[in-house]
Amino acid sequence: MIIQEFAMAMLWKFMRVAKYSKTAFSPKVKVRGIPTHSRHSSSKSVPSDFAVNTPCSNTVELLGKAYPQDDYSNVTEKILSKVGKNLHNKKHHPLWLIKEQVKDHFYKQYTGRRGTPLFSVYDGLSPVVTVQQNFDSLLIPQNHASRRKEDNYYLNRDHMLRAHTSAHQWDLIHSGLDAFLAVGDVYRRDTIDNTHYPVFHQMEGVRLFSCHELFSNIKDGEGLQLFEQGHRTAHKQECHTMEAVRLVEFNLKQVLTKLMTHIFGDGLQVRWVDCYFPFTHPSFEMEINFQGEWLEVLGCGVMEQQLVNSAGAQDKIGWAFGLGLERLAMILYDIPDIRLFWSEDERFLKQFIVPHIWQKIKFQPLSRYPPLINDISFWLPSETYSKNDFYDLARTIGGDLIEKVVLVDEFTHPKTKKVSHCYRIIYRHPERTLTQDEVHRIHQAIEESAVRELGVEGRF
Numbered sequence: 001m002i003i004q005e006f007a008m009a010m011l012w013k014f015m016r017v018a019k020y021s022k023t024a025f026s027p028k029v030k031v032r033g034i035p036t037h038s039r040h041s042s043s044k045s046v047p048s049d050f051a052v053n054t055p056c057s058n059t060v061e062l063l064g065k066a067y068p069q070d071d072y073s074n075v076t077e078k079i080l081s082k083v084g085k086n087l088h089n090k091k092h093h094p095l096w097l098i099k100e101q102v103k104d105h106f107y108k109q110y111t112g113r114r115g116t117p118l119f120s121v122y123d124g125l126s127p128v129v130t131v132q133q134n135f136d137s138l139l140i141p142q143n144h145a146s147r148r149k150e151d152n153y154y155l156n157r158d159h160m161l162r163a164h165t166s167a168h169q170w171d172l173i174h175s176g177l178d179a180f181l182a183v184g185d186v187y188r189r190d191t192i193d194n195t196h197y198p199v200f201h202q203m204e205g206v207r208l209f210s211c212h213e214l215f216s217n218i219k220d221g222e223g224l225q226l227f228e229q230g231h232r233t234a235h236k237q238e239c240h241t242m243e244a245v246r247l248v249e250f251n252l253k254q255v256l257t258k259l260m261t262h263i264f265g266d267g268l269q270v271r272w273v274d275c276y277f278p279f280t281h282p283s284f285e286m287e288i289n290f291q292g293e294w295l296e297v298l299g300c301g302v303m304e305q306q307l308v309n310s311a312g313a314q315d316k317i318g319w320a321f322g323l324g325l326e327r328l329a330m331i332l333y334d335i336p337d338i339r340l341f342w343s344e345d346e347r348f349l350k351q352f353i354v355p356h357i358w359q360k361i362k363f364q365p366l367s368r369y370p371p372l373i374n375d376i377s378f379w380l381p382s383e384t385y386s387k388n389d390f391y392d393l394a395r396t397i398g399g400d401l402i403e404k405v406v407l408v409d410e411f412t413h414p415k416t417k418k419v420s421h422c423y424r425i426i427y428r429h430p431e432r433t434l435t436q437d438e439v440h441r442i443h444q445a446i447e448e449s450a451v452r453e454l455g456v457e458g459r460f
Helices: 002-016 094-109 165-174 211-215 242-264 305-310 325-333 338-342 346-352 387-401 436-454
Strands: 029-032 049-052 059-062 065-068 120-122 128-130 159-161 179-187 199-209 269-277 280-290 293-303 317-324 372-379 402-412 419-427
Touching: 094 179, 094 199, 094 242, 094 325, 165 179, 165 199, 165 305, 165 317, 199 211, 199 242, 199 325, 211 242, 242 269, 242 280, 242 293, 242 317, 242 325, 269 293, 293 305, 293 325, 305 317, 317 325, 325 338, 372 436, 387 402, 387 419, 387 436, 419 436
Parallel strands: 029 059, 120 179
Antiparallel strands: 029 049, 059 065, 128 159, 179 199, 199 317, 269 280, 280 293, 293 317, 372 419, 402 419
């Protein structure tokens, strides 16, 4: 169990680097929008245009397509309301600024033979993907912990809201691309605090090399090869030569070090930590020393050759990385709370209206409003219970008024062996002072819904 949880945690680190299941969809929910017909369209964004309607019973309509519900359906209306917001494409939004900085760096640093950008950018791909795209294409085992309903938003057994932009890797490589950045909103059921949100934004980078591209600048490199029949070790895959892996790894680390130095400034200290990801090997986490503190900023590695081969690029070897836009923006601009990225308060947004994307910005905090704290205790049901079920329920009811939820006590009755959880919910509005009355109403609704939806026994 410990190994399984560790593997899941490491996979989600790569994806982020940021249950209401019984009533997940209302049969009345209909989400309208323009579908993305071309998966390689680089600039068209999925629009946000939501309406309540009544399509066929037991289906949800999202971005112009109907999805039948089944026992895996667990997307809430709260999450559906975020689909199509496309914060990364809203001009002058802090996430847009980070995206544009990374894009500008890659465009200028890496050009083809004709002087055109080597990397193509895709920032309008639909967030609705198949389970095959999100997991199978990335070689993630059927029994891997990262597939659990407790951690993902499923439309049904076959479709879901992407948990990472890696879901587009296979398709883009299969289309013939060998250097690209994919940017978009990703969705994950998670804990509630100032650095985690069920919707965040990720950038995926992929670069593939032919034998000539990798070895052409190496002295006496004519006889070097990409592949061999060997053994998998901690340092390479069984089909890769050590020379090829070392060069790909060197290029990857050099590219990412240049990127972070460009964003955070000269003299930036960087270190690499070996880790495990299912679809790269060897794999690394990149940490930067920012203001005296080591901070993880992204995950990366040499792509699994089986993935590359299945996408039709059997004669190439490559690397991939994934970084979280919120993570970089919070560090660079000193933004203390991830909920602020969804704020429409002009006091927040106007701070990022600057004449050029590289202008230095120091976020000026909005007034710090006082928190209101309430606890909730209940006996867990005998059947399977997940903390993420309760977190998702609390978010659905309390929304962004909830700053943090912490499990503060866990108790097992000595005689009945029943297990009790006590959660501390911290309410704080980022833009105004909350009243005791409105918090009491929300807290009471959470208590009632926990009993009704999760089958818990209240100790209120």
